[in-house]
Amino acid sequence: MALPPASSSAATGPDGETVADGGHAAQINRTEYGIPHILARDFAGLGYGYGYAFAQDNVCELADQVVTLRGERSRFFGSDGESEGANLASDTYYGGQLRAGTVQRLLDRRAPLGPTAELRRMVEGYAAGYNRYLRDTGVDRLPDPRCKGKPWVRPVTALDLWGIVHDVNGATGAVPLAPEIGAAEPPAAGGKGTAATGAGGGKAAASFTPGGRIADAADFGSNGWALGRNATRTGNAMVLANPHLPWVGGNFRFYQVQLTIPGTLDVSGAGLYGTPLVEIGHNRNLAWTHTASDAQHASFYALKLAPGDPTSYVVDGKAEQMKRRTVPVTVRDKNGGLSTVSRTLYTSRFGPVLASGWTTRTAYAVRDANADNLRSMNAWLAMGKARNLSQLRTAQDTYQGIPWTYTLAADTSGGTYFTDSSVVAHLTDAQLERCARPDSQEGPAALDGSTSACAWGSDPDALVPGIYGPSHQPRLSRTDYVANSNNGPRYTNPEAPLTGFPGAYDSDPRLGQRAQLGLSMIAQRVAGADGLGTPGFTRSTLRASMLGNRVLSAETGRDDVVGMCRAHPHLTATDGKDIDVRQACATLARWDTRADTDSRGTALWGTFYDHLVEAGPPDTWHRVPYDPAQPLTTPRGIKGEDVRVQRALADAVQDFAARDLPVDTELGAVQKWADTPLSGCNGDKGCFNVLEAGPDSGTGTPTAGAFGSSFLMAVELTPDGPRAHTLLTYGQSSNPASPHFTDQTRLFSRKQWVTERFTASEIAGDPALKVTTLRR
Known part of the structure; x- marks a missing residue:
């Protein structure tokens, strides 16, 4: 397909940003089910096309994300959200981030700590493309009734988008605790030492395990397989991607896309809303997926407060004053009037202080290893360019930015690779044992913040202080398979159990039922003992295994109950x-x-x-x-x-x-989305295909929600190029009025997949092809 000509001069974006590299030009080729294939000459143009295409499908979701990140939910929606004071607490947290210049400070760093020049141009282009769609369409004429004509739908900036990246990276650390951080207040003078309560009251909004590890800070899960030449019938490597994420809300929904700059980048897969890259996918020679890591990406610290001063804490016998930041928040009242409320954020050397558990004796803080991480985008772009597993490993080692996931990958050599290259807190096994404080009525288990001996250490090969470097990361290379279903690294392949890594990488060696079932499914398919025919995986048996909807708890316990x-x-x-x-x-x-x-x-x-x-x-x-x-x-x-x-x-x-x-x-009949019957069940019951949804989910404008299988990819890396089938279970668009709102949901219900179109000829041959050429 022909590339659009690029402008020969620099251009100024809607918000005054200057994009060097000759302006923006891109071609959006949409194939069946609305999947966009973005073609451009440079990264600015690639981002421009991506941002425009995404806005066509999900303009409301990105606009809503930006309202949150700008700390303006109370301005437009009032101080309450899902609970009393929730918007006000959220705005305090995000307003504090803006006033501290957190994201801008990270952007001011040079690569590898800050974004590469290519990524900066791509994000600037993405913002310009989104804004071009808004300008061309008009807010009053948007096709999505949820935000049509709304005053909170406005142009975005590159800084907004980098804020989304930063927010995604903190999803297993500070971000799910934003209401707790934003609502934190010291106990009243003369109080009796009872716990303060934050938004919604009670303990912190995440659960914690011994050693201060944050568990279930965000509702994530996944299955991932990389099958090598010894596990497939053809001898070609295959990858199965099956992330489990919420179906409602823009923060963690996937968008499917192919991004192509001839001779530079050609990668297909899916990325989270508002992030400008493919984060799970493949190119011609390499495929990869991610599952949620069991490692400690953030820690909870118990602070011993100085007598008589609940805003001072004691470390190594010396009192330290908490840092304070005043945050003004504009609040809309029930009559539409606006007023300003001043709130205060409190921070310790161990991170921001939380509302729950703050008494005259104790307070709790959270330290997030991803608090300084925008490096994830560098890593994912380099992975998309990689031609083999060695280059993928180099990409991850160079940028050390994968925030909270394992990586499972394969290449055309027929090899596979597993690693936890995520950003992990440097806590030794001795520290985890010595520093752990037990759970109490006032707060959950945490690390002892009264001694610097319990602070994070560092590795010589770590890019930033406080984290483990690549030399400590669990890794495994195989020619049969590596697999993970949110279990720790140990049983990535039971034939070669991983050992010797720090305990911060694995809180529990036990396998859940879903992980047990996944490993059993692989073993049975390799042996031909699963009823799917001749031993070894093929593309069809890989898809059949994924949607076989087996339930291990029933296979092992149903007869006992009967x-x-x-x-x-x-x-x-x-x-x-x-x-x-x-x-x-x-x-x-x-x-x-x-x-x-x-x-x-x-x-x-x-x-x-x-x-x-x-x-x-x-x-x-x-x-x-x-x-x-x-x-x-x-x-x-x-x-x-x-x-x-x-x-x-x-x-x-x-x-x-x-x-x-x-x-x-x-x-x-009882598990539906937009009136479409859904298969699958909770992974705790031993379901491999995780899906939870109620009968009211997705009836027009979904509120009840659903969780589970989101972007599915089954790809074989053949000598003639990748052969892939995909499914985006909730469709490309969050707009209930879009034809792509539930079209793939209906496929998912019938166990049907979309045959991916990767090459230019495959894309051009699609009868449903629609081409949009953008020039600026």
Whole structure:
């Protein structure tokens, strides 16, 4: 396809920024399902086309993100959000970031610490492309009713976009705690030392584990496989990408795109909203995916406060005053009037102070290893250019910016590679043991902030202080496979367990049921023992494995439950009522143990299993408890004779009766998105295809939400080029009025995939092709 001519002179963008490199020119080639393939001569043009295409599909989402990052939610929507004072707390946090110049300070650094020149031009171009769409269309004529004519839809700047990058990088550290940071206030003078409460009250908005590790700070998960030449029937490497992220909200939705500068870059895949690159994808020779890392990317510190002064804390016997920053926030009242509220942020040497747990004796702070990270974009751009695994590894080692994910990759040699190259806090095993403070009524487990001996250390090969360098990172290269399903690094390949890495990289060596199932699926396919035919993966069996919708808890425990309910056709529920479970028992006995949309029994099993988990620790009701000598197959089975198991089934039957649902209701009747039946279930139940959604999800303008499989990619790296199939489960557009709002959701429901068009001839041959040429 012909490239548009570039302008011969520099141009000034809508917000006054000057883009050198000859202005902007790009071609947007949209293939079926609205997938854009951006073609340009330079990085400024590539960003320009990307920003314009993204705005066509998701203008409201980016506009909403920018309102948050500018600390202006209270100005446009009032001080309350999802909870009382939530917008005000959020604006205090983000307004503080702006007043501190956090992102601008990082932009002022030269690469590798700051963005490369190519990325700076690309982000400037992206902002200009988004703004071009706004200017051409007009806010009053936007096609998305959610933001049409709204005053908060405005042009964006490159700084806004870098703010999104910074926010994404902090997703497992300070960012999910923004309401806690923004609402933090010292206890009133003369208080009795009771915990202060922040927005929404209670403890911090993330959970914590011993050693000060932040767990579940953001709701992430994923499956990732890289299959080498010894695991495939053709001898070609393959990669399966299956990130699990929220379906609602712009922060962590994916957008599918191909980015091409002839002779420089040609990469296809998906990136998070507002970020200008492909973060999971492939080029001609290399493919990669990511899963959420189990490493410690941030730490929670307990501060010992100085007597009589709750804004001073003691380190090594000496008092230090917390730093304060006053943040003015403009707030809209119920009548539309505007006023300014001044708030104060408090910061310690261990990071910002949180609202929850702040008493006259103790306060809590969070230190985020990604607080100074814009390097992620450098790494992903270099990965997109890489021609083999060695170059991918060099890209990650050079920039050390992958924020909070593992990497699984393969190349045309047939080799595979796994690493946790993420930004990990430098805490030794001795520190994690010595410095851990137990949970208390006032706050969760944390590291001891009263001694500098518990502060982060550093590595000689680390690009920035406080983190581990590449020499300590868990890594594995194989010619059969590497795999991860949000388990730690140890069992990336059970034939070669990874050991010897710092404990900060792995909080729990145990495998969850989803991880166990994934490893079992690979082993069975390599052996030809899964019913899918001849041993070894092909593209078709890789896709079939992904959407086979197996449920490990049912495969190992359903028969135990059926045996129990056949022996006890009447069971006692928690409320003491006698429940007839014969129909439920027959439903489970007939069930195929799959989580397909038409499976009858999945919904009942899920409800039963939820009650069972609530009844007590799984090891107490599993028939075979966890055995570290059998990490791949234990725990398993369910003790049917346990009264808690019997009560859980009775309660599940009661739940269905209360909802006026038959116990054999098809899964797709109760799990939907925009009235489209969905397969899959919670990963804690051993579902590989993770999907959770309620019957009200996505009916027009989704509020109930959904979580799980988002961007799926199954790619084979053949000598003749990549052969890929993809699915963006919620479609390219968040606009309910767009034809691409749920078109791929319907494919997902039917287990159908999109055949990727990668080469120029494949793109040109698409009957649905639409071409937009942009010049400026």
